[in-house]
């Protein structure tokens with residue numbers, strides 16, 4: 412098995428769906444200009460819905476901002492932190508010049524330590540955005556490979572099922588679990604994903620540390636945005 416094949420096997424439960432040509436096209440797009448656009452604390456601060464958007468959602472500290480940086484190959488584009496609650500607004504990034512795609516880094520949900528009114532505000536912002544953005548093409552629901560789906564993930568998934576927002580589960584921190592455990596988690600979660608009407612049936616396991624799954628995730632983002 413070549414290195415590339417091994418990579419592919421780690422990335423998805425179903426191999427062969429992401430072609431080398433798609434991976435290369437996505438690599439080229441993400442190697443070009445990418446710029447921070449703005450931070451939106453409320454929906455009314457969002458720019459007009461004129462570009463396809465792909466959003467990064469997930470529990471606090473799951474690695475949303477880190478994954479956005481890995482995907483774009485730019486350290487520090489999105490701010491990351493060891494402390495949960497780092498991202499507090501919708502942070503928008505434009506891909507391409509002229510821009511063809513917007514990436515949206517979201518605040519984490521389910522952060523119990525934050526003050527109640529802050530949690531409520533984030534929940535409203537996340538819920539409003541997920542339900543009401545016409546150009547939202549795909550939400551990446553990030554899940555820590557060590558912990559699997561939590562009740563709060565299922566709540567968000569149910570909300571997107573009801574609003575018919577297409578989403579895909581992406582495992583993060585794959586470097587922290589053994590390959591066999593990762594494969595078992597992937598299989599179990601793919602089975603669960605199949606029961607959710609708006610969930611993409613294929614999961615992608617990633618590590619921002621080793622970059623495993625990153626080329627495949629780029630290709631998945633491009634496919635979702637331009638299909």
Ligand SMILES: Nc1nc2c(ncn2[C@@H]2O[C@H](COP(=O)(O)OP(=O)(O)OP(=O)(O)O)[C@@H](O)[C@H]2O)c(=O)[nH]1
Nearest residue numbers: 471472473474475476477491492496497498519619
């Ligand atoms: N080992 C490892 N650590 C990771 C990975 N991805 C993220 N981390 C670490 O996880 C912590 C949280 O990462 P962030 O990207 O800030 O998480 P977030 O989901 O954006 O968090 P909030 O903005 O607070 O919701 C940081 O210390 C990262 O370095 C990964 O793939 N592997």
Ligand SMILES: [Mg+2]
Nearest residue numbers: 475476497498
């Ligand atoms: Mg963040």
